[in-house]
Amino acid sequence: MDRPLVGQVEDLASLAKLDETILLDEVTERYAQDKIYTYVGDILIAVNPFKDLGIYGKDSSAIYKNRKRSANPPHIFAVADAAYQALLGRGGRQPGNQCILISGESGAGKTESTKLIIKQLVELCRGNTQLEQQILQVNPLLEAFGNARTNLNNNSSRFGKYIQLKFKDGHLSGAKISEYLLEKSRVVRQNPGEESFHIFYYLFAGGDQERQLGLGDPGSYRYLSNGARHLAKDLDVLSEQKADLINAMDLVGFTDQEQVDVFAVIASVLHLGNINFHVNDADDSTSVSDSNGPVKIAAKLLGIESSEVEACLTCMVNVTKGEYVKRNYTMDQAEDAREAMAKAVYGRLFGWIVNKINCLLVPDDQKLGASFSEIGILDIFGFEDFAKEGGKNSFEQACINLANEQLQFFFNQHIFHMEQVEYKKEGIDWTEINFVDNKPLLDLFLAKPIGILSLLDEESLFPKGSDQSYVDKLNKTFTNNSYFTKSPRTTLPEFSINHYAGKVTYTAEKWLEKNRDTLPPGVTELLQASSNDLVKTIFRGQITRTGSLALQGRRSAANRSKQRTSRTIPMNLDTAKRKLTVGAQFKNSLAILMERMMASTPIFVRCLKPNHMKEPGHLDSKFVLAQLLYTGMLETVEIRRKGFAVRPTFVQFVDKYKILKDLKLKGTSQDCVSILNFAKLEGWRIGKTKVFLKYSHVEQLTELLDKLVKSAVNIQRFVRGFQARVEFKKRLEKARQEKAALEEMLREAMRLNAEAANKVSQLKAPEKDKTYGSRLPPPVPSSDPASYAAAQGSYMKPQKTTATIGTQMETTSDSDEALEDDFEAAATATNRLERFGREGNKQAAMNWFKETQTYNVVDQNQNRFAEWFHGIISRRESENLLRDKILGCYLIRVSESRFGYTLSFK
Template structure:
């Protein structure tokens, strides 16, 4: 139960081999087996010979089929089946990779997988196409030899996809990710669009062969590439087999173009064109034609296709589609069958797109010109011939478009400088060619494709079997020859012998009257007895067969010669050369100028010979692609189909020769040069002159004496795994040496770095110590300097204080002296004024009294004189009267003298002018009649005005108008009583202002002034007077900024009056603006005050100004008197009115006060 066995089904099929099975049950001498396909079989004891035990290596499968215990076809197929079910699609056969198409996307080709397989040998990791690509790259760099990778298999086996994967890996491992690498990768979508199509077996079948030669520089970086194309299947443009499509580009163009572009080309849908509907298949599962078209356009931009070139290609492709819809109708002319083009919009559109004359195009399609005796003779064509001519024209256009595109791509990715000897490049070639084909109807294209596969099979056989066995014999290696299938004979009959089949077809194609029948006659006569060639069964049979290495294929010879000729009529070529379409002329001229043979077969044979020469110069790697089923379904494995492919590819013989052979070989010199590091130094020195013994010693030391490696005459022969072991061992030793070198170099570098650091550290320490000493020294010096400065400053401070005290004392004395002088002058002036005033008053009184009492005195004197005359007589009486008058006068004089003496005594007892009075006493003496209040502010005085601080003494408000006059100036008879203040106010005051006192700010001055500055000054004076009288409070916002100057009031007076003595102090003082405003000899206010006053009452409330700053009473008096002195226009009346109105009208009745105010204004 559970044993794995081989079951021989005894089938009559050609590809019948034993199948793997598992024992499920055993009953009564019978066993139940379940084979690999899921079928159950009861095996009786009589049929037990059909069952064989399976080797353990075949149960789970192996990565390298050389290691199979069951070395036969059944074992190979079973191994591939097991791995295919596990989605392990890659398997090794030595260094040959077998790839089974999974028909689904697998996560095997990511960037991580590329990194994983980079720098890995075959066998280190599971089989993968990346491993083959990496070994190609590694051996190219190691051996300095060109490499090639031959990818073969049937159509649909996955050759193109594996080619793209190898390109992707090589572009990644080159390490540059340059623009050229991207261009090489982007060439694939373009070539697939124009050269691939959907067939029955493959949805993306390559209908041409290509060899991509990738160029690397000495550093292994991609520098460029070149693409060679072979045998494009041009007949597919005109006709397709059922369930097949035309080339992808047609469907992509129709689905991807926008409406405007299609309208310009008069294009519709794919179902409208004959060339796209012949296979009744216009869509392909898994393909998005619109998306692919966008990818194609972007790839063309990357490969430097201009927009005009893209449009020219689209125009010719559209012309091909329109020409396919052109139909011909039969006609008879001079008893000759001829044809005419039927009226159709497609023909006119095609002529327009080709930019040719429609009549000339019609003539070229319906007539054939031939040269007879040097003259051109035109012969009409029937319907069939005209259609064939049209198809030939279309195929010629498409073939030349494809060739031009390949050349355009090469011009973008090929670097000609790498061809120079000094820039010699290494290369890796990738051959992606059509697989072996055998359809129900095989034509000339299938013959060429199968011939190419015969060449590749011969290259494989020659390289894997023939060369190896010949080399084993030449090197005297112990070897048993292995029989293998050689297709040399078939290849000679088809293409190598002088009169081979291809040569005969070419020869017959060159004869104008040659036909397929005459061609078959010649082939039958020369190769009829060959085992390779199978002649037609009868003279009327047009099919012949060829026994290829993959089986017998029968070919339909019809149209062989026409397809092989690949020429266009002179009429068509004349139309092309007369076209106004530059691109059309360019592609035909470019194709004509190249040196090529006249037949397609000759061209293809020449290309194959060139390709085989390139391959023979390279070290090849082989990838055998296997198609698991014909239905393109995943996880479906057709055993017979796979056995057939393995058999004709010679895989069985390959396993045998790879298992017993030596695929890896080196000359002794090359081997020793590469692996000498595996020998100890002493042994290496002893054997350095004997390369063979050195190689043997290395092999025995690393591989062992019993391993299956051999040393020949000039070379050493190894297995694949031996090469891997040697490379790994060499890599390990080199890695150790590299690590040792790196360690020493790092030590040297670190020691050098350490010495530099230590030297730098010593320098830094020295500099730091010096810096610290210098810093300490600077600190000591700074300390001494500060000490000296303190000592000097102390001395200077003492000197300053002493000097300042002297100066202050001197200033006080000077100010006192000046003030006493000024007060004495003022007193003298006042006395003079008073004397003059008293004199004037006295004289006026005297005059009045004289006028009043003179008549009475005269009467008294007359009466007295009469009385005396009566008593004493006339003479005596007059004399006595005179004496009485004189005596009375003397008495008056004595009384006046006594009064004068009394006054002098009083003045003598009073303090002299030189007595020093305090500031407070002087202010109280002069301004004692004013209220003792600071601008309405009671209690503690503001900062800086402590000397003026008094107790709160709120005065009772008295309406002066209601107080009766207590003194009547009857003695003044000068008429001043008529000029009362109310009368003056009613006459001259502006607005609603009256003589009564008001306690608010004015909007207009009391009197009219023309000068605006005088108006503003009057308003400010009014505010200051109100604050001086205590009717308007001081501003509180500036209280905290009040000055703390503790100088006396007289000092402020001296500062104000004695400007020359304290200029610097006045400039630095916050009262500089006031002082300058009061004492400057100018009729203008300062700019700041003027700007603030011009805006009226509101300006006083916006910002700090003279009227908004707290002021002492002395400053207010200075300000008021200063304005009165400096402004003549407001001196006599305005200030007086401002002062009289708050004091009231009653005070004006006192002539002394009135006289004092007048004197102050004067």
């Protein structure tokens, strides 16, 4: 078979032959055609277009709702749909938790992919409640505080997040955010050409905040060393982004006061950064240069005393044998203390924001112990190598790249290793797929006690430990490790690691300081006593073993007493509980993340960055090929082409598909084979306990189920149509009979009216009996009284009903107004008043009926009132009695307002 035209293949796993050249040609040509998405089996490749392609609107969203994958071109919305359908157990899958892993280099489009997936999931749930709108605002809100412009990416995530969307009965019920390793060092220092977090620039983007927060020229702030150009060039864009942020905070549920406090804390960080120190010549002590300058503004915004801030940043007090010994900081130590305080304030604020979001989005039922299914979305910092851009790779980049190594290992385990183990266990022949196992590299970082992070913790314990001594220890420990390379420049604290994505050189400068992440003594206690409720809250919370902020933590009364004692005199107590290092926290968070993902069915999205310049329409072939190769795309294509991605047990398979063949099938291997043969599938395998299927098999089976469902619907439609036509004929005949009966009844009523008129004329004669009224014989009921009578009852106690009322028409037994006049003329008012009472009185009507009319409405054969008679009831009561009867039904009632009968019929 000839190879399809280049760029027209939507699933690379369908190609008969695939090598590096073909793989790159396909991706390149599709990118040139603005086809940025390509499948590799169930994996989606997404190439960042660096422009708006107009493919994410409502029309695009609609065509990817509950559709099989092959029905539409590859798209990120199809991934969301696949996860949602799998969550519900549709398409041949068992229902269960899902996780979507989005990976790729910094700037490859992971964050945008995350937002698009969440958007589509909300659409799939038909979400139009406030909750869904709040969840949609979570990502842009977190981006403002956790993303920054770097040389690799204008909106780079400087933290990792795992978003757990909670579902109940297919509807979105809540969400939870887990954050990992916020790059706090970016607050105080950025590489050349890079910027701090977006939120700092929003402070200067219009409004009254600048004056209220004591802000001046943005170029004058130490922590915005690279930001002035950005502010001058993009002020309009920043103003829009700031407005969007405030709208998002409003919608998610942040109060006005909380928003004011958040911006105050952000501004305080900038003022802290502008605190300068000088050394006193007399005693070599370090002090703040201007006590009325930035330190006073920062302290006011934080709700604390500026003198106490100065004390915490310039000296510490040790307790030795019951005596307080004050030790002044050097200039470097004071600057380190200043930066540590700024990072702590920002880091805890970010943790509080995540906590606040989680509290607002937690499902109500979860508090009551209800269970939920979930779709997790991992949006984690991309693999980075700033050395290629002239920068340096520090501790944060090592942790970021370690996280990406862990994800690649998870990918390898799921796609390759676990597949091989499964096939071997089930006795299925399998062609071995060679892939690079990065487990040894993970051990290099994570092994105990001689991994890179363990050795960092060890060196951090030594008071005299330094960055250089740490690198020397690494060089000695890993001399023969193929993943570790010693730096040729021995005078610099550098080393290199051969990652799955390439070799990266790290500079160990300030690694020990960042790993310890210690605050100057007394700062925590000082901020815990703040008059600012937000500041007080975030510093009274506890840091968990994964590095996140837990606000529910409470200290004992004894500890609170110690805090109050030490607040004004910063002390370094040796008995203080040693907190976990940043490296240890990160290892714990990675372990928990892996547990969560292992408990779910993973779906992979591989984001590719087309070029380093962030330019649309340009694809650097060498750069893209490298990404395709180190992510194992060639091996993935081979395993997806030859392997079996869907593996239900015999019972699961038969329960799902036995309707295609025979509902009596029990769930044996023979039953599975029977169904597969009936469906005319090829290329499947039967293991010891499972059926091994390709994704194409699942689609074929799903098509057969769909046809069966359509056939069932058609059969039901025809049967119901036949039944409706038969019923219609019955009702039509019944209506004809009822019409004839009604016409007969009206004719009889007219005859009786004529007779009554004759009797009335006779009563006018003086010699006649003056008795009012007439013995009006009852209308003759039909041969089927049950079909025509409204209900059986008595004039004293009418029946009630609450069914819906139909169209009614009401008439009286008199033929016209002249006949009524004849009645009234026939019996004088005096006679009526004497015999029955005043006309229009209910009791008078009852007296008249008892004396003159009772025998006319009694069925003499059954000795009871006729079914069509209901005595003295109101018009509304008569309507209620007739409302659920068929057309033509009637009843006779005694009028309440005059002496006579009223006929009501439907």
